[in-house]
Amino acid sequence: MALIVQKFGGTSVGNPERIKNVAGTVIKEKLAGNQVVVVVSAMSGQTDQLIGLCRQISDNPSKREMDMMVSTGEQVTIALLAMALIDQGHDAISYNGWQVGIRTTAEYSKAKILDIDTKLMRESLAAGKIIVVAGFQGIDMKNNITTLGRGGSDTTAVAVAAALKADRCDIYTDVDGVYTADPRIVPDARRLDRISHDEMLELASMGSKVLHDRSVIFAMKYNVPLRVVSSFAEGPGTLIVKESADMEDVLISGIAKKDNEVRVNIAGIPDKPGVASTIFKQLADANINVNMIVQSVGKEGHSQISFTVINTDLDEAKKVMAKLQTELGAESVTYDADIAIVSVVGVGMKVYAGIAAAVFDELAKNSINLEMISTSEIKISVVIRKADAEKTVQALHKRFFLQA
């Protein structure tokens, strides 16, 4: 008997009819002889509706109270799914994050999971019950309700799978797997049968919306076998696994685009040790995630630093940067929201050379201007104008996938 964790996103549980369908999928796994824990998001649209209500009360609502509010979305879904399962003759029980001891950091709206107490879930599984757990939410050490931020239900699912040492964590979504590029942009993009955690992580953090990047980190850290499958169609999906020998011949696994980042440029800062550390420490203290960073030396011993932040963190980042500008005596701080980041990801880059050169060559051929470049062992990211983003993804996909 295997223990399977299944996660269904907001679209999959978007209305009562779909919730009944999800119940069918869950029951199929249960009838196959497995123990099943289901993690669900809020019904699609629900969280935005709740946030809308908050905005009618306050322009700058208390973050603690926002989390108190939006966590009700998942509570509604778990109750409805458990009802549907019970209605179809199966023993099921729903739990909020606090009821199964999902302890998080005390960072409202972007809490991180610290620990999960599996005692109650193990008892319920032993009693033959299907467990339905609320994604996205937990409690801090003082029993305040916290949320994990957008996409956090994936993280809940993987964390629950890790804590219960589940045999597999299936992420049900509205696509049938991980593709070499977004099929809406590249119609001949191919579904991957398997991909390594590393590559999936780069794809996720670089804009592939199939999985939340934190969930992939969790899966990698605790070696949880992940599978991305469709809620709406049968199919094998994509397995996300540890890197294995037979994957060595894969060159590029995917091309991702991210267009919700803003480039921040701070210029005319003294070119001396500790400056970068000051900037990024203060941003980290304000809980702002920085993505790409590029530093260059300008005239007369002054340098400039460019980096990107997600647009929802921009207001917060502007406050930090205004303070830093005074502190460091910087000449200027500018913001550019009109950018996109396109990334080529593949574990093969470790062994094959020349990928970066091929990327730059392809962009040059298409007259696309490169504004920032950042590379890792398995990824090359470029910042370009937002208007060029789709063209860039299409060109790179053609270059790396259709030549084969």
Next chain:
Amino acid sequence: MALIVQKFGGTSVGNPERIKNVAGTVIKEKLAGNQVVVVVSAMSGQTDQLIGLCRQISDNPSKREMDMMVSTGEQVTIALLAMALIDQGHDAISYNGWQVGIRTTAEYSKAKILDIDTKLMRESLAAGKIIVVAGFQGIDMKNNITTLGRGGSDTTAVAVAAALKADRCDIYTDVDGVYTADPRIVPDARRLDRISHDEMLELASMGSKVLHDRSVIFAMKYNVPLRVVSSFAEGPGTLIVKESADMEDVLISGIAKKDNEVRVNIAGIPDKPGVASTIFKQLADANINVNMIVQSVGKEGHSQISFTVINTDLDEAKKVMAKLQTELGAESVTYDADIAIVSVVGVGMKVYAGIAAAVFDELAKNSINLEMISTSEIKISVVIRKADAEKTVQALHKRFFLQA
């Protein structure tokens, strides 16, 4: 510095604008130098909307999951009210039932409060915070979310006031006090400045919708001074207090009508000891509240028993009665939903005689047929046809209030 508990019902917090108004009322009490704990219901319509969603999933939804579901209504309101208070510059914090240890019995949808842990609330009050507590909900000993049933937020407010030994519990509602009869039926009904717990209890349990009867029992048991005031208009409201000497001259305090009860009649049962006890024990075991009970002896040593139950308990009651009919060998069990109960309530009945006679006389004059009669020390209730209910209330109000 006094400690005041304020309770706002669903209409008072029906939309963001009204929630801001409630915040204003709360802040006024705080600025008067008092510590304030606020208990709120779900926004009006919200609970019905959530129940509607459940019905789309199952015709007979799991009661545990229903409570999980509907308790989100209050969680939304506490967050919004706390946000509004914070937005207006006051330190406020919201708590769900489980967060302030509102422990209840394990009876889903009609749980009873067993205990409230006041430690966290006392700490928050000592820190100068306004506390916003979710009405209607609690947790059982196994941490399952429970609800107290319709009107349960009143009970939460009084229980919180009792646990914190509050100086007063103000129930804000859409009427400006307790009236001698429903002003929609009797236009010249009068607002009472004060009424005893006993009388309020009889009025509440007999259909006056101003206060939930369980909240009055709590207030009486723990001697919490209650006040009913309007959310929408200034005014002294009605104080609900222990009976005091100067109230002796009050004769009748109010006339109430209840039209959501169904009369159950079981006929042809053996007229021997223990039969009534069997019937009402089984009903109590099924958690069905029985209101009026009348027993009469029929032909040949057989008797019949009539009683009323609230219509929401009817399905459950029918199951119990079908079993009892076989067990007791009863001739028939019949149901009549077309009834109303009209009650005359007044502490003065203890000392003045002739009230019952006056009630019966008034009904006879108006050709209203009496179908059941039940009396207590401070109340006379009659069962009549539902169609006669308003006329009965009007006639009795005229008889007892306009002669003075």
